[in-house]
Amino acid sequence: xxxxxxxxxxxxxxxxAPFIGGLIAGVDxxxxxxxxxxxxxxxxxxxxxxxxxxxxxxxxxxxxxxLYIICFIVFVIISGAIFFGGGDLLLAIxxxxxxxxxxxxxxxxxxxxxxxxxxxxxxxxxxxxxxMVILTTVGMYMVTKSFNVWxxxxxxxPLLYSLPGIFLGFLFILTIKFRKSPFDISMSHHAHxxxxxxxxxxxxGTDLALIEIAHWYENVFLLGxxxxxxxxxxxxxxxxxxxVYFLEIWIDNNYSRLKWxxxxxxxxxxxxxxxxxNIAYLALR
Amino acid sequence: xxxxxxxxxxxxxxxxxLLILPQPAVRKVIVVxxxxxxxxxxxYLVVQYFNTGTVFFNLDNQYIDLGIFAIEIILAVIVIGIxxxxxxxxxGLLMLTSAAIxxxxxxSYGEEIQTSYNLFVDNLSLIMTLIIGIxxxxxxxxxxxxxxxxxHHHKEVKDRTPFFFFVVFVFLGAMYGVVFANNLMWLYFFxxxxxxSSFFLIGYSREEIAxxxxxxxxxxxxxxxxxxxxxxxxxxxxAHTIELNMLPELASTVVLLPTALLAFAGMTKSAQMPFSSWxxxxxxxxxxxxxxxxxxxxxxxGVYLIIRLSPVFAFVDGGSMVGLxxxxxxxxxxxxxxxMAISQSDAKRVLAYSTISNLxxxxxxxxxxxxxxxxxxxxxxxFHAIAKSLLFLSVGTxxxxxxxxxxxxxxxxxxxxxxxxxxxxxxxxxxxxxxxxMLISKxxxxxxxxxxxxxxxxxxxxxxxxxxxxxxxWLGKLLMVKERPLExxxxxxxxxxxxxxxxxxxxxxxxxxxxxxxxxxxxxxxASIYNQTYLLDQGNVIILLIMVGLMVVLPVGLSFTxxxxxxxxxxxxGLxxxxxxxxYGSLGLTREITMRSFxxxxxxxxxxxxKLGVVISIVLIIIMxxxxxx
Numbered sequence: 001x002x003x004x005x006x007x008x009x010x011x012x013x014x015x016x017a018p019f020i021g022g023l024i025a026g027v028d029x030x031x032x033x034x035x036x037x038x039x040x041x042x043x044x045x046x047x048x049x050x051x052x053x054x055x056x057x058x059x060x061x062x063x064x065x066x067l068y069i070i071c072f073i074v075f076v077i078i079s080g081a082i083f084f085g086g087g088d089l090l091l092a093i094x095x096x097x098x099x100x101x102x103x104x105x106x107x108x109x110x111x112x113x114x115x116x117x118x119x120x121x122x123x124x125x126x127x128x129x130x131x132m133v134i135l136t137t138v139g140m141y142m143v144t145k146s147f148n149v150w151x152x153x154x155x156x157x158p159l160l161y162s163l164p165g166i167f168l169g170f171l172f173i174l175t176i177k178f179r180k181s182p183f184d185i186s187m188s189h190h191a192h193x194x195x196x197x198x199x200x201x202x203x204x205g206t207d208l209a210l211i212e213i214a215h216w217y218e219n220v221f222l223l224g225x226x227x228x229x230x231x232x233x234x235x236x237x238x239x240x241x242x243x244v245y246f247l248e249i250w251i252d253n254n255y256s257r258l259k260w261x262x263x264x265x266x267x268x269x270x271x272x273x274x275x276x277x278n279i280a281y282l283a284l285r
Numbered sequence: 286x287x288x289x290x291x292x293x294x295x296x297x298x299x300x301x302x303l304l305i306l307p308q309p310a311v312r313k314v315i316v317v318x319x320x321x322x323x324x325x326x327x328x329y330l331v332v333q334y335f336n337t338g339t340v341f342f343n344l345d346n347q348y349i350d351l352g353i354f355a356i357e358i359i360l361a362v363i364v365i366g367i368x369x370x371x372x373x374x375x376x377g378l379l380m381l382t383s384a385a386i387x388x389x390x391x392x393s394y395g396e397e398i399q400t401s402y403n404l405f406v407d408n409l410s411l412i413m414t415l416i417i418g419i420x421x422x423x424x425x426x427x428x429x430x431x432x433x434x435x436x437h438h439h440k441e442v443k444d445r446t447p448f449f450f451f452v453v454f455v456f457l458g459a460m461y462g463v464v465f466a467n468n469l470m471w472l473y474f475f476x477x478x479x480x481x482s483s484f485f486l487i488g489y490s491r492e493e494i495a496x497x498x499x500x501x502x503x504x505x506x507x508x509x510x511x512x513x514x515x516x517x518x519x520x521x522x523x524a525h526t527i528e529l530n531m532l533p534e535l536a537s538t539v540v541l542l543p544t545a546l547l548a549f550a551g552m553t554k555s556a557q558m559p560f561s562s563w564x565x566x567x568x569x570x571x572x573x574x575x576x577x578x579x580x581x582x583x584x585x586x587g588v589y590l591i592i593r594l595s596p597v598f599a600f601v602d603g604g605s606m607v608g609l610x611x612x613x614x615x616x617x618x619x620x621x622x623x624x625m626a627i628s629q630s631d632a633k634r635v636l637a638y639s640t641i642s643n644l645x646x647x648x649x650x651x652x653x654x655x656x657x658x659x660x661x662x663x664x665x666x667x668f669h670a671i672a673k674s675l676l677f678l679s680v681g682t683x684x685x686x687x688x689x690x691x692x693x694x695x696x697x698x699x700x701x702x703x704x705x706x707x708x709x710x711x712x713x714x715x716x717x718x719x720x721x722x723m724l725i726s727k728x729x730x731x732x733x734x735x736x737x738x739x740x741x742x743x744x745x746x747x748x749x750x751x752x753x754x755x756x757x758x759w760l761g762k763l764l765m766v767k768e769r770p771l772e773x774x775x776x777x778x779x780x781x782x783x784x785x786x787x788x789x790x791x792x793x794x795x796x797x798x799x800x801x802x803x804x805x806x807x808x809x810x811x812a813s814i815y816n817q818t819y820l821l822d823q824g825n826v827i828i829l830l831i832m833v834g835l836m837v838v839l840p841v842g843l844s845f846t847x848x849x850x851x852x853x854x855x856x857x858x859g860l861x862x863x864x865x866x867x868x869y870g871s872l873g874l875t876r877e878i879t880m881r882s883f884x885x886x887x888x889x890x891x892x893x894x895x896k897l898g899v900v901i902s903i904v905l906i907i908i909m910x911x912x913x914x915x
Contacts, residue, residue, distance in 0.1 A: 014729055058850040062766035066850075071839055078832065088825050090728055095832065098718055108761030111697065111866065112855035116880045123757050124883065130750035131743075134731070138742045141735045201856055265887075268747075276743050283739045 008086045013084040013220070014077060021044045021216020024223075028249055035253045050212060054203035061110040068106035069207050073214040080221040080269035088152035089137045096218070100126055103199065103211070110202040118198025121186035124260045127234035128267035129173035129181075135275035139166035140228065142282045155231040159238075162230045165278030167229050170271045171244060176263065177222055179215070183263050250274075286342045287406055288330045291459040292414065294818045296323065300454035303549040308448040313429050316450065320422035323457070327418025334406045335806065338813055341467065341530070342566070350405075353474045354391055359383065359483060364503075373500045373642070379507035383477075384436070386514045394521060400528055403468040408810035412663065413464040413589055416670045419791075420577035421457050423784045427678050428573035430778030434685050435571050440596045442490045445834045449489060449571075456482035456582055462585045469517050469527040476513060476550070476586065480506040483583050486574040489569045498566030509553030509627040516546035533596035541607055545913030547590060547908065548611045548652075555587025555644045558618040558902035562895075564641060568633050572681030575633060579640045580674035585666060588647045592662050596814055597655035605653075609738070610909035613650030614902050616744035623751040627889040632680045635755060636673065637760030641714065642748065643669050643723070649741060650730050656815035657733035660807055664726035671795055672715035672723065675788035678710045682785065686775045692759050693881060697767030702775045704782075706763050708789045714836075715762075715792045717749075717756045725799060725829065729819065751889075758882050768865055796833055799824050847874075 025041035033040025042048075060066065079095035100122070107119035115260065141147055142157040143162045152159070160167055176183040187198040200211055226244050227237040258266075299319040303312060334340060361384040368377035428450070459482060462475030480503065485520050488499030509578060520543040521527050524535055534541050555562035567578055591611065598608025619642050626638035643665060650662035682705055683698065684690040698706040715721045727749060734742045777785075795802070803821055813817040854861050857868040857876070862875055870876040 059853050059856055060850050061853065063850070063852075064764075064766055067839070071836075073849070074835065074839070075832075078828075078835075082828060087828065088822065089707050090731060090826060091825055094728065096722060097753065098832075101718065101753075101760070104757055105761055105764050109764050109766050110855060111765045111767050111880075112857075113878060113880055114856060119761060120758070123754050126757075127750045127754040130753060131746040134746035135743065138731070138735055138739060138746070139597055141732075146734065167449065172466065261888075275746075276740075279739055279743065 010081045010085040013080055017080060017217045017220040018213050021213075021218075021220050022050070024219060024245065025074050025216060026076075031246070031249050035250070045285055046216075046261065050209045053212070058205050058207075060204075061112065061133070061202050064109050065106050065202065066103045066207055068109060069150055069203065069210050071209050072102040072106065073217070075102060076214045076217045076221075080217050080224075083149055083221055086148065086153075089140065089147050089149050089152065090134075091148070092221075093133055093137060096221070097126065097130070099214070099218075103214075107202070111152050111171055112202045114197075114201040115199055116188045118201060121260060122199050124264055125176050125183065125186055128264045129176045131268065132169045132173045132271040132272035135271055135279060136170045137165050137226070139163045139275070139278055142279065149228070152228055156229070156232055158230045158232050158236075162282065163229065163278055165274035165281075169270050169274035169278075170229075171227070171247070172274075173267055174226070174244065174246055175251055176223060176267065178219060178248050179250075180248050182251075182258040183253075183258055183267075184254040185257060185263060221263040286344070286404070288326060289342065289406060289461075289465050290332060290344075292323070292326055292330065293458050293465065293772075294420070294452040296458035296461070297320070300451045300458070303454065304447055304451040307739045309433070309446075309590055311589065311678035312447065312450060316425055316429055319454070321824070322421050322424050323418050327414045330414055332405070335404075335408065335411055338809075339405060339407040341529075342404040342406075343401065344403045344430075350470070353471065357387065357474055357477070359465075360477065364481065364484075366833060368500070368503075371496060371500065372511075373504075376503045376507060376832075379504065379511055380707055383507065383511045383514045386511075386518060390521075391558075398470075398521065398527060400468045401527060402530070403471060404465045405467045407424055407813075408464065408806050409592065409663065410464040410833065412667060412806060413585070414461070415780065416585065416667065417457060417460045417464070418672050420788075421460070421464065421577060422454075423787055424573050424576050424581065424655060424674060424678065424740050425450070425453055427784035428571075429577075430780040431573055431681060431685075434560065434778070438685065439490065445489070449486070452482050453573075453577065454484045456486070456577065459466070460582050460586060465591060467529045469520070469529055472529065472590075473510070473513050473517060476554075477510050478847075479554075479583055479586055480510060483567070483578060486577075487570045489574070491773050492569070495569045496561070498569050499581055500903070502565050504561045509550035509560075512553075513547040513550040513860075516543040516550070519543050519546070527811070529593060532594065533545045535598050536601050538601070538603050540601060542910070542913040544594050544601075545548045545607050545611075545909050548594055548607070548617055548909070550646070551587040551589075551591040551594075552611075552614060553587070554590070555584040555648070556641050557587075557614055557645060557648060558621065558641075559899040561622060561641045564638050565634060568631075568637060572633075572684070574679060575637075576677035576681070579636065579677060582671045584640065584644055585670065588644050588662070588666060591648055591651045592659065592666075595651045595659050595662070598652060599815070600655035603915075606794065606912045607909060608652045610652075610905050610912060612738075612741060613907045615645040615648030615652055616741055616899050617641065617645075617898060617905065619749070620650060620744050620748040621655055621894050623748045623755075624889045625891050625894050626755045627751055628753075628886050630692050630884060632683075632692050632695070632759075633677070635692065635759065636676055636680065636896075639752070640669070640673060642752065643650070646727070646730060646748070649744070650733065653734065653737045653741070655733055655737050656811050657729060657815055657819040658737065659815075660803070660819040661726050661729035661733055663807055664729065664799070664803070667795065668715060668721075668723050668726060671788060671792050672712045675708060675785065675792055676712040676716070676873070678781070678785055678788065679705055679712065682777055682781055683709075686777070695759075695762050696764045696880070697769075698763045699765070699767045700767050701773055705777070705785065706773075708785050709763055709785045710760060711792050713756050713760050715796065719751050721796050721833070728737050729755055733819075755900050762882070771792050793833075793837075797830070800830075816880065 025046040030040040074098040079092045082092040097233045104119045107115040115162050140152050144152045223241045230237040230240050361380050364380045365377045432446050459475045459478035466472035484499050484503040488495050523539045553560045598604045622638045626635050629635045647662045647665045650658035663785040716723050808818045860868040866878050
């Protein structure tokens with residue numbers, strides 16, 4: 001891959017990802033509505049929401065919280081840029097973790113009980129999905145002998161065939177990462193929130209809009225990882241990503257929220273059984 | 286060679302001076318001057334040898350051997366005496382056994398023992414020199430102000446500050462000895478001195494708990510020392526050498542058992558499971574002692590030795606099996622102690638568990654011992670030494686100001702003691718966050734393990750997840766923005782401020798300069814052993830540096846742009862009082878907001894995991910010896 005092509009991909013990602021992410025969110029809301037026998041908002045509703053948020057006056061608890069939010073979105077974008085620029089997959093994931101930590105710090109800094117509980121739950125979620133994310137990269141390395149995203153993408157066979165366990169494990173934690181029920185314990189879109197809106201309780205206006213946009217970037221990055229499992233034929237990879245996202249919406253609408261114990265326990269058991277099982281199989285093969 | 290000898294002997298001379306000149310003002314001058322000299326001498330040694338590859342020194346003199354032997358015997362008698370006085374017979378017995386072995390060995394083979402090289406310098410010992418020289422010096426300077434405060438806070442403890450500094454400087458001299466010794470008898474001598482030094486420092490206050498914990502540390506380390514002495518005897522009888530550099534060069538299975546025994550000694554010293562409890566017990570000592578033990582001395586000696594054994598695991602036939610079990614002990618320790626750190630609220634205990642955990646990871650790398658993992662192991666040693674000393678000393682300072690060291694009490698430290706809090710944030714970020722140091726090494730470790738032994742990556746995956754949890758929890762507490770209490774006054778002595786600032790700058794500096802450290806020091810060293818070396822990917826280095834830059838620049842740039850904001854109090858379900866951070870509770874009572882973190886005691890509690898770890902690690906160590914014998 002030439003360097004220019006990499007830069008083109010990075011620029012395309014930075015410009016297009018929020019639009020794709022926003023559209024996905026719009027479609028998500030429409031499909032969810034249909035599953036609940038409602039009509040649902042227009043597909044572009046997420047964008048209208050963002051514009052509305054941007055025009056609100058800024059209210060904050062302290063002068064530092066916006067700094068952390070901006071660091072959050074900047075590092076989400078960096079992690080996606082490393083990924084779509086064909087960089088090191090591990091590095092991209094570490095950068096994404098750094099971004100999540102900024103969001104948590106932002107919530108902590110407000111000294112608000114609701115945000116605080118949300119932040120603690122967010123940390124639990126990270127602890128729950130992190131092993132599986134690392135095992136996913138390990139699995140991809142074992143098959144392709146590289147952590148480089150392009151080397152992985154150019155591998156001539158679909159990774160799904162050698163990494164079925166890793167794929168299923170990754171799907172499982174994707175529910176956490178997409179903030180879908182039953183794993184949306186730190187922040188939830190729906191009417192039945194237990195703790196206001198958890199980690200983002202204290203953010204409004206532009207700050208909230210930035211968090212939302214960061215989430216869109218993140219979703220596109222995560223679907224990018226899903227595509228890696230079938231990168232040898234891009235069309236199938238795209239269909240796979242669509243199916244995966246539809247599945248997540250379906251799960252979201254059919255399960256109620258779990259306790260944190262179940263989130264941590266189930267995610268680790270899945271990582272141990274499916275992730276480690278798959279890796280052990282590859283190591284022994 | 287003169288610089289090498291100077292570095293070993295000078296601290297001992299200073300130690301004696303400090304003992305005979307107990308006046309605080311004189312002590313301050315001596316400590317500051319001698320630490321400057323030590324730092325300069327350490328840097329000078331690096332300048333002298335950093336391009337020369339490995340240089341061996343002979344220094345063959347029977348009087349030195351005789352002197353070392355005599356001192357060993359005297360120390361053994363003293364330790365046995367103390368253990369009898371406190372009725373701690375196990376320590377006495379262990380000491381007696383080791384001494385008996387060494388006396389018998391000297392008596393039966395003393396004439397035959399020939400060494401070609403007693404001392405040596407290579408890039409790994411140079412890196413250790415800098416860690417010992419710079420970080421320990423800073424800690425010694427910190428201790429000047431701290432010990433005054435300590436006795437102010439602890440009136441019940443007898444002021445034995447001159448003795449304290451005496452032991453600290455002897456400790457430093459011994460550490461230099463450990464990293465320069467090629468003759469295993471010498472290494473063993475210095476090794477045992479570090480054991481005794483830590484014993485005296487942990488028991489400094491002479492309170493019941495301190496004495497108990499000091500003996501626990503002594504017992505475990507003497508057990509390791511016993512392993513060490515058996516390794517020397519076995520090695521000499523079977524392979525006719527007692528030189529460290531010969532272990533991989535012999536490339537024969539004869540070295541496997543001694544290597545396993547030395548690795549065992551390294552594990553006890555670096556507080557791996559099942560020996561982790563001594564380091565936690567060491568918390569009773571004044572904070573500078575913890576910082577010393579955790580960052581630049583003691584436990585680093587343990588991993589240093591195991592890193593030295595890496596080529597044996599990599600090159601000697603059958604060594605990889607011994608190495609695998611060494612690595613397994615490290616891996617189990619890494620995961621379980623990271624888990625246990627989650628359940629701790631005492632800041633020093635969190636730091637202690639994270640130290641043990643990180644050393645576990647270093648031992649995983651050293652045990653497998655490929656060139657890439659050796660790179661990762663040494664990088665981990667460097668980053669850990671700096672960030673951990675910064676954290677320990679900051680906790681000590683905070684403890685003197687807010688009255689305890691419970692993480693829950695550090696809510697909003699950023700508004701109470703902003704400078705100290707920023708220092709701690711740098712330290713914590715350095716310990717686990719991308720793009721900082723530890724993470725770079727963890728990344729290299731993960732990459733190295735995937736190729737060498739993918740199953741071990743599972744431990745890293747779960748261990749790092751837990752690491753993330755307990756550090757973020759603490760980081761968040763520090764960065765809470767709260768009202769600064771009016772009555773709060775912080776007082777930080779100048780010597781403490783100097784040390785903390787320097788360590789914070791060093792932490793950031795090493796994060797920025799690690800590509801240079803790697804290129805000029807690590808890569809040539811590793812290439813000289815393995816004939817190939819780990820090269821950092823240029824693109825990734827650039828991305829990392831951009832990220833470090835952003836972390837530094839963003840806060841500055843943004844502080845100017847955040848305007849037109851209305852500040853409102855937190856959302857408390859509509860019950861705020863006019864006073865901030867308070868709300869109307871039931872019956873109209875005014876209550877303050879208080880928040881407590883998750884400690885997940887039921888899942889990650891010490892009581893369950895510790896026992897599990899002890900059982901697993903003992904089994905693994907037994908298998909390690911078994912493999913070594915076969």
